[in-house]
Amino acid sequence: MADYLFTDNDWTFPRLDAVTRAIAAIAEEELQLDTYPNQLEVISAEQMLDAYASIGLPVYYAHWSFGKQRAIESGQYRRGEMGLAYELVINSDPCISYLMEENTMTMQTLVIAHAAFGHNAFFKNNAFFRQWTDAEGIIDYLAFAQRYIAQCEERFGMDAVTDVLDAAHAISRNGIDRARRPRQLSAREEEQRWQERERYLEQQVLEIWRTLPPVLGQKTQQIDVFPSEPQENLLYFIEKNAPHLEGWKREILRIVRKITQYLYPQGQTKIMNEGFACFVHYHIMHSLHGKGLLTDGTLLEFYASHTAVVMQPDFDDRRYSGINPYALGFAIFQDIKRICVAPTEEDRRWFPFAGDPGWLKQIHFAMREFRDESFVLQYLSPKVMRDLHLFSLRNEADEASYKVSAIHDDTGYQHLREALAQQIADSSRPPDIQVVSVDRWGDRHLRLKQMDQQPLDLEEAQKTLGFLHHLWGYDVHLDIEDQTLTAPQSLSAD
């Protein structure tokens, strides 16, 4: 038997190193995790707050909204209303994990297992991340973005840049390609491309405003609809087609779009990502203890933090603030293992893989091939629903009471599963608003249309249209079911 990795609870760099090695061995041998190389960074609480303010990204351009975020969070932190996360991890290659200096050695061990191996493996293997993000290029690209925007501030003034960023942020949630994979980004290419474009800026011809007479003899007049199909990516559409937008503004829109796109999978896989990381740390901590590398005391301390993290408060609990992604994700992953190892009759009815001796294969498959919505739809088992005592509540606007539409019983399982998947899908998707037409030969107004049925916050929409107008330069209209909103003429409306 090996010696304990540590017996008292102060962390030191050699200990971190030893623990990381021990965890790496388990991750590789027992869980067969394929990870990016790790870069562990020890940071202070202040720095953690910084990282929070910039969505965890290590380099980010400057904008007042990040300052606002930080002011809110540091206020909460100082008043004791909010604890800081023990760790933060970035989907990059090498994978950067932040460890808080306040953590005890046990916590550092937990955090390394959770972030540096759990999240890391998820980033590298989940199909969604593989398809939509480029871990290798991101840090360089962020540095490029930061530099570029700083340069713009110098050349065109801070206020002008802020206006563009405000507008870009307002529509950034509608600036994501959901259907096709964006091209890989490489910072150097980007920079080159931008410089080239600067050079040719003067000669730029915008296809949709082309007014050269048509070539004689060619049949002209087909019905003139632009764009030919509705466009869901507003940021992209504006960037490419706004009539009078200066080159640098287009580049800023592009930067916001690229970064939003990079962050897109994180919002789509929160339950899975956290669930998988919890599953990994749970396995690793037990394995370390089993090998005699951790003391019983350490294991107990681990249990205390682990249970706090995966705790799901009941809906009538004061602490309740929605479904806890850690709790749900962890429960489902643990359950997949259980269904393989010790299936019940019910499991066999629900899951074709029940009783599969290769539980690890099933876990890997689940981790790789799904996102939250499909993951819940595929794997949320009756047992987990019973354990969490899930039920669904239906609200009709004109009725006096809510109705319980399903509970965790035989008649309700299927409905619950679907309702939860739908709920997850809705919460991670902004209203579907698309560009339907541009009046090319008239007053150049831009027409948007809401494509889904969900009611829209009209006041918000009005303000957002103001930003769109600012970028587009001409009138912007939004068609909603039975009415049309028009953008206010100036931004000062808010």
Added chain:
Amino acid sequence: MSTIIDRRSSGTRSTSNQERLQRRVRARLKKAVEKIARSGSIEDLANADQPISIPTRDLHEPSFRRDLSDSSWERVLPGNKEYQRGDEIPKPEGGASGQGREGSPDGLGEDEVAIVLSADEFLDLLFDGLALPNLRKTSQGDVQAEQWRRAGFIKDGSPSRMHVGRTMRAARARRLALRAGKRRELQELEEARSILQQEISARMARKQDISLEQERLRDLDAQIAILTRKIKAIPFIDEADLRFAHIDQQPHPITNAVMFCVMDVSGSMGEKEKDLAKRFFLLLYLFLHRHYQAVNIIFIKHHSTATECTEQAFFGAREGGGTLVSPAIQLTENIIKQRFPAERWNVYVAQVSDGDNYFADNAVVADHLDQLLPRLRNLFYLEVNRENESDLLQLYEGIAENHPELITARASAREDIYPLFRALFSREELPQHG
């Protein structure tokens, strides 16, 4: 492969965001700061470090989002205890609209952001757009002096300016960086070597052939020797490590200016009057300190006699006695003559009094002012807490008709001081001095 980096010393990087945030809410911050200046206590003013709350609606970031308040939805909740399918739960009082908010995707709910201003930021906002009127930068007395200033560290310089601390730091960083990889490699080799040696002795014990192993051992030894040599060959100090303290000559405009703060501390100045006077002088003091590093400030307090005093004595002054204004004017005159010749200095006087002067003294004051005023850029006279204009103020106003550099004002409440101060020092509102 894992790397561990200690990032704690690299500090926070939020300043640029903070700066932009403050820029954004500048108008509101300014209002808050001015409110403190108007009605806060003097201590508040002197050490401004309290957070200022800004309502988040000023900082709202709109986007297309759903309206959850008034629609049908279905939601899955955990922790069912007694509900069965089909149960109906009455909606909470106040209608459905209260319910929707909790689902809002951006977690609204905090409605204020607290922004903490540093003392400098506070003062910048407080004195935004203010300046000493009629300050002449290029009159004869102003020298465009060259000054030696420290200007960071450079890699190249005269040996006498070598900075040992910085140099050794650079050397250490270089040594660490160059060694780390090799050390790690060396450690691995040595581990491999000890394993190999164990194997050799094991094989020897079993009397097996060890020629192959010995060859590998020799190989390892050679590699170890090379690595050790490489590590040793890393120089303790290298030319690239050298750092030199850099000093640079920078032009240093000198705007010679002196402000005389003349305060009446006679018996007629009650608590309230003194508070008003001190507020005014404190603002003046903070303003001058913040914006004009090179401005001299002379404190003079007077009752029936006038004395020059220190800053502490001035702001802490508690005296009494009769009032004579002329000694203060005379003292000012003398000090100017002795130390601040008018052709080389921008001279300002700020005088605060309740206007209670011994009536025979007024004539003397008028005489002296006639002498003094042409040498001044401005004389600010502030009369505090009077129902009616005093004889002294009337006298001053009379003089002011011929001398535009004399500016008078009256204040009777705390709240008046700051606006008045702004009016006196704002760039446009003052009559231009010929």
